[in-house]
Amino acid sequence: MPGVDDPKTVTAALDMAGLDALIAALAERGYRVIGPMVADDAVVYDEIASSADLPAGVGDEQDGGRYRLRARGDGALFGYTVAPQGWKRLLHPPRQKMFAARRQDGGFAILPPEPAAAPMAFLGVRACELAAIGIQSRVFGDEAAGDPGYRGRLARSFVVAVECAEAGGTCFCASMGTGPQVEAGFDIRLVELAGHDRHVFLADAGSAKGAEMLSGLNAPPAPEADRAEARRRVSAAAGAMGRTMPAATARRLGEHAEHRRWADIGKRCLSCGNCTMVCPTCFCTTVEDVTDLKGEHAERWRTWDSCFSIDFSYIHGGAIRNEVRSRYRQWITHKLSAWHEQFGTSGCVGCGRCITWCPVGIDITEEVQAIHADGKGR
Amino acid sequence: MTAAMRDPMLPRPFRIEKVRRELSDTFTMELVPAEGGGFAFAAGQFNMLYVFGIGEVPISISGDPGDGGKLIHTTRAVGAVTRAMDSMRAGDVVGVRGPFGTPWPVEEAFGHDLVFVAGGVGLAPLRPAIYQAMANRQRFGKVVVLYGARTPDDILFRRELERWRGRFDMEVHVTVDRGNPKWSGNVGVVPNLIAHAGFDPLSTTAFVCGPEVMMRYTALALEKNGVGREGIFLSMERNMKCGCGLCGHCQWGPHFVCKDGPVYRYDRIADLLAIREL
CATH class of the missing domain: 2.40.30.10 (Translation factors)
Incomplete structure (x- = not known):
């Protein structure tokens, strides 16, 4: 995990061989290198061996309820915006064994935990995704009752961030203040400049670990003209986002619990839970207890859960949130409003995934906008 | 360990x-x-x-x-x-x-009349506080237990309630929703008992546990009888998987009931209690 030190390194210019040298150096240090690749007509983050695995020339089109890959016509490796699934599935796995136990002396004994998996290096973490990782580490990070798994995995990870040179169709990170500039929380930060004549990655370090890694690559310093071009592209991306979140209303959604808009959303929402599965900060889980057929060996597994399922709020006698509108209200009010009280920030980073992957295209910014417009002048 | x-x-x-x-x-x-x-x-x-x-x-x-x-x-x-x-x-x-979770603030109620209001199996989470109060009996004014069950056969800790009722330093009232031929006690909901209990509303602390609807009406009845909202405590119930604020199931507005509750001071949650399906 990135440290707090401030290494005064110059921005280096990596060419394709330099990027491959970085991937090779990470693998050599024992990291499982995870990066973007194309699978099932989508960008996914999975184990990569070299830059040849990255999605060259692949862009994406995203809109409410719509996701398509497209050919960019250039060789950009980071020309898509965000993959359907972020890094959450690696740091907060969808299925995780909590413990195994075996019957013993009329009781049971908890078996020792399995050894930790190899540390991971994440290549291609966007600003919004980095913000989401920061948010989840606060959720899981309370020393007294925290989740040792999340903090442990993050602390051992190496983060290579990539700044967005283009905005995606459903992005609104600029209005959430989480991007597209990458400010902190990385070991190495890249900006890709892909053109007809050249293809470089401007790289600088955000931690001692990153500085040490970068200096080992012996890449030449990036010319000022390239750095200016990179800054120009990233700030153009910030200005090119079509959506904004009305921040003040979002923060006070809890005061609008009886708003008529909830009934309206309840008619459209299918309560499928897609938004919670793709959201990089949603953290809710349930547990499954299982045994072998003889009943001698038992395990508890923790799996992602969604506040959109009726079982989520079940207590003896029935569910608390029977109506779909109550479940949508819970999700969005928690994310945008209650999160501030619980963890000191919004739970939304503006990545736009919940909009893209909603089968009926419900747009979180539009819903807050509707409540905002209604409340004006009150 | x-x-x-x-x-x-x-x-x-x-x-x-x-x-x-x-x-x-x-x-x-x-x-x-x-x-x-x-x-x-x-x-x-x-x-x-x-x-x-x-x-x-x-x-x-x-x-x-x-x-x-x-x-x-x-x-x-x-x-x-x-x-x-x-x-x-x-x-x-x-x-x-x-x-x-959070405890019943028994020691903060020292010097007050102490009123326990329980519905059904809600007497179980209150019993530790009743024991603690009776172990410090001289620290309180009156100690009152108001208990409601569905039928006479559903009265939890019946012998203990009878024993408490026999003490000179405790006031116990029991009611049932539906009586039977052998029952000659109170019939009705537990908030109805509040007006009959002799406590000083201006220096009373009330601990309430039972079904949510019962707690809501009990809190209203206590208020109506002059007990301030900051003197009323309720124990909330939600779905829980982890117990330490990580699984998300018990969320209720901004609260994780497992660690911010289950015991809440009424004035801090009265608004949330009024919202359906929160």
Whole structure:
């Protein structure tokens, strides 16, 4: 995990061989290198061996309820915006064994935990995704009752961030203040400049670990003209986002619990839970207890859960949130409003995934906008 | 292993010393740690109880916080885990994680009249606070227990209630929703008892536990009888999987009921209680 030190390194210019040298150096240090690749007509983050695995020339089109890959016509490796699934599935796995136990002396004994998996290096973490990782580490990070798994995995990870040179169709990170500039929380930060004549990655370090890694690559310093071009592209991306979140209303959604808009959303929402599965900060889980057929060996597994399922709020006698509108209200009010009280920030980073992957295209910014417009002048 | 070192997500084996049938579907277990030692908790807290291979449920502690040797839980068999627990006997082992949650503020009520209002199995989470109050009896004005059950056959801890009623330093009123031919006591909902109880509303602390609708009407009735909102405490119930604010299930507005509750001061939650399906 990135440290707090401030290494005064110059921005280096990596060419394709330099990027491959970085991937090779990470693998050599024992990291499982995870990066973007194309699978099932989508960008996914999975184990990569070299830059040849990255999605060259692949862009994406995203809109409410719509996701398509497209050919960019250039060789950009980071020309898509965000993959359907972020890094959450690696740091907060969808299925995780909590413990195994075996019957013993009329009781049971908890078996020792399995050894930790190899540390991971994440290549291609966007600003919004980095913000989401920061948010989840606060959720899981309370020393007294925290989740040792999340903090442990993050602390051992190496983060290579990539700044967005283009905005995606459903992005609104600029209005959430989480991007597209990458400010902190990385070991190495890249900006890709892909053109007809050249293809470089401007790289600088955000931690001692990153500085040490970068200096080992012996890449030449990036010319000022390239750095200016990179800054120009990233700030153009910030200005090119079509959506904004009305921040003040979002923060006070809890005061609008009886708003008529909830009934309206309840008619459209299918309560499928897609938004919670793709959201990089949603953290809710349930547990499954299982045994072998003889009943001698038992395990508890923790799996992602969604506040959109009726079982989520079940207590003896029935569910608390029977109506779909109550479940949508819970999700969005928690994310945008209650999160501030619980963890000191919004739970939304503006990545736009919940909009893209909603089968009926419900747009979180539009819903807050509707409540905002209604409340004006009150 | 010290408490600080223990992973809060791992159940600790406890051996069942005694099982006592309370009602047709309700039972009390006395537990002792299989590895030895005691169990410290505060009145109002709960544990996650695990049945090997079946699952885990949040159950409030119903024993005396002054007796650190035994852990006592009173449970109603309503789901897969609690039904499995109902079939367990002395000598069997259950897993325990906890204690979790906020306690009844018994010591902050010193000097006040103390009113306990319980509905159904909601008497179980209040009993530790009643024990604690009676162990410090001279610190309080009146001590009043108001209890409502569905029928005379559903009265939990009946012999204990009768014993408390026989004391000169305790006032106990019991009501049932539906009587039977043998019942000649009160019939009606528990908030109706409040007006008959002799306590000084200006210096009263009330601890309320029962179904949510019962707690809502009880709080309103206490207010109507002059008790301030800051003197009323309720114990909330929500779905819980972890007990320590990580699984998200127990969220209620900005609260994680497992760690910000279950015991809340009424003035801090009155607004939320009024919102349906929150």
